[in-house]
Amino acid sequence: MNNESILSRIQEHFGSEIISSEVNFGILTIEISAAKSFEIIEWLNKDEILDCSYLTLLGGVHYPESLNREFAIVYHLHSWRKNYRLRLKVFVPSENPSVRSIVSIYNGANWMERETFDFYGIIFEGHPNLKRILNMDDMDYFPMRKEYALEDETREDKDDRFFGRSSN
Amino acid sequence: MKEENIAVGSTDNKSEGTIPQFMSESTVNKESLEKLLNNEDNNTTGNSLANLTDSKETIDGKYATINFGPTHPATHGIFQNILKVDGEKIISSEQTVGYIHRAFEKLAERRPYNQITPITDRLNYCSSPINNMGWHMTVEKLIGVEIPKRVQYMRVIIMELARIADHLICNSVTGVDTGALTSFFYPFSEREKIYELYEEVCGARLTTNIGRIGGFERDFSPTFHEKLKNFLKTFPKAFEEFNGMLERNRIFMDRTRGAGPISAERALNYSFTGPNLRAAGVDYDVRVMQPYSSYEDFDFIIPVGVNGDTYDRFMVRQEEVRQSIKIIEQAYKNLPEGSYKADVPEFYLPPKEDVYNNMEALIYHFKIVMGETEIPAGEVYHSVEGGNGELGYYLISDGGRTPYRLQFRRPCFIYYQAYPEMITGMTISDAVLTLSSMNVIAGELDA
Known part of the structure; x- marks a missing residue:
């Protein structure tokens, strides 16, 4: 099972929902639309040829600079019978960061979605118990968002320019 | 809670799904109890503290809610399990994690x-x-x-x-x-x-x-x-x-x-x-x-x-x-x-x-x-x-x-979710054993 045949198989069924695709260090990465993410993952789980029945990892990424694509939800799937990994990305805007929960497909997604909600404030619609998991319940912000600096803001020696990025 | 419940529960810890001997038929609805013990209507993925208290079926008319952790010696780490028990049998449970979350x-x-x-x-x-x-x-x-x-x-x-x-x-x-x-x-x-x-x-x-x-x-x-x-x-x-x-x-x-x-x-x-x-x-x-x-x-x-x-x-x-x-x-x-x-x-x-x-x-x-x-x-x-x-x-x-x-x-974080499902219907002592044999390490769990 090589990456081209995986991609063409998915394109056959969800051609219009695939926004882009690339291969990163051997893992096929596909960006799919948020509206159809649940259907695609459910189909990947059931499909006999692709047989992507295992969810390895689910998490979020924050890209504050990309307009209307501020949050990414990244799914790592793994087919154990065919032994390949697949990475799916869903981008959602910061005004309405929500995507359909996949807990009904993979129970293991439950805490991973809660953690992503806890860190980024991404809403997983249909999640049975979407609340904070690692942080305090009464926390009123989402700490992994890029606007929350880790360091003390009064320090001048630790801004982003010193980390190889020139944001200001 | 009666004393005898605890004694029976601890010696008869494999009687999952059956009604213990000491109970009279009149005090309990047998079907609903078995259903509960077999975890048929208990959505473990969605259980929350709220629905730990709204069940009606009991053995002796009372449920006890026990905090197993966060600093219990048998958890071998800092994490909490809120167990809802009937005698010594676990009816439902919920974990609270994040005590040593270090971002x-x-x-x-x-x-x-x-x-x-x-x-x-x-x-x-x-x-x-x-x-x-x-x-x-x-x-x-x-x-x-x-x-x-x-x-x-x-x-x-x-x-x-x-x-x-x-x-x-x-x-x-x-x-x-x-x-x-x-x-x-x-x-x-x-x-x-x-x-x-x-x-x-x-x-x-x-x-x-x-x-x-x-x-x-x-x-x-x-x-x-x-x-x-x-x-x-x-x-x-x-x-x-x-x-x-x-x-x-x-x-x-x-x-x-x-x-x-x-x-x-x-x-x-x-x-x-x-x-x-x-x-x-x-x-x-x-x-x-x-x-x-x-x-x-x-x-x-x-x-x-x-x-x-x-x-x-x-x-x-x-x-x-x-x-x-x-x-x-x-x-x-x-x-x-x-x-x-x-x-x-x-x-x-x-x-x-x-x-x-x-x-x-x-x-x-x-x-x-x-x-x-x-x-x-x-x-x-x-x-x-x-x-x-x-x-x-x-x-x-x-x-x-x-x-x-x-x-x-973190493998711990992902598989520890299944813990309530694994211990429902078991006794508290089995829950302790299950937890240690799953090798849940708090550092990896909370990251």
Whole structure:
């Protein structure tokens, strides 16, 4: 099972929902639309040829600079019978960061979605118990968002320019 | 709650799904109780503190809510389980995690790559070297370094020692929770020898920070060789002594068989990996499925269980220790000649005497310490077989000197979700046993 045949198989069924695709260090990465993410993952789980029945990892990424694509939800799937990994990305805007929960497909997604909600404030619609998991319940912000600096803001020696990025 | 309930519950701990003898038929709706005990209408994925109190069915008219943790000695870590019990039978439960959450993923976004290694130590601190090396391999994959065969074999030796230490702790603690304290002390003298071996390589024992991006700090010392040879000679014998105490012990077997089982199908749905999944009968092991660090060179088997219960988890770990010894023997026997580090001066700190005497080494030293290293942009997922399962690193680099995003796949965090499902209908003492045999490490759970 090589990456081209995986991609063409998915394109056959969800051609219009695939926004882009690339291969990163051997893992096929596909960006799919948020509206159809649940259907695609459910189909990947059931499909006999692709047989992507295992969810390895689910998490979020924050890209504050990309307009209307501020949050990414990244799914790592793994087919154990065919032994390949697949990475799916869903981008959602910061005004309405929500995507359909996949807990009904993979129970293991439950805490991973809660953690992503806890860190980024991404809403997983249909999640049975979407609340904070690692942080305090009464926390009123989402700490992994890029606007929350880790360091003390009064320090001048630790801004982003010193980390190889020139944001200001 | 009546006294007799507790007494009956603790002696008759395998009467799952049946109504205990002491109960009169008139006080309870038999069907609804059985339904509840068989967990038919209890949505474990969605249970919350709120619905722990709204059930109607009881044995004696009362439920008790018990806090198992956060600082209970039997949890072996800081995490809380709120158990709703009827007598001693667990009706439903909910875990609260995050007591030692240290925001590692956020911290990692503001640390140069070599400073992230000490963070990984503190994930699963029972087998830190595996975490360290998994991280090194992730970065090496990103920057595209060819690692010498000798380094790969050295890593295999250290990682398998770590796996032995991890499994020894888990299994001896399972012994403690069944009431066998001797089986806790004996393996600890063996674990001590493994820690001495770490000490020879990196100077540290628990949070090892072992190795570097590109290889090791130094080659194995003569003392290491001596101690490793000695370990390989004495450990199997000492380990069989440990087995003699538990493996075929009638009391231990009766106590652990059938406690906290999970089927292969449910385990897969919960994204289980590692010994807990293999105990349920699925032979998934990253070392074989996607070999890293030359694991394809070694001959070893993946033990699997049948029932996915505590005894199977225990036995899978026992057999893995024997296989690890086999791997170490092979790796040590065939240890290739060569350098103990890859040729990556941009990432690997030069020796101190070169920094003082050699201009080029001084420049590299300065660039590494000041974080002026060029890192390619890219996305990497790399996973290793940790003590608890697939330990993965998802790294997004935007070319900055720190990761743009680093996510750890912590096997504990993922499989611990299944705990309420595994203990519903069991007794409290089985819940304790199940927890310790799952090897939930608080550091990895909360990250």
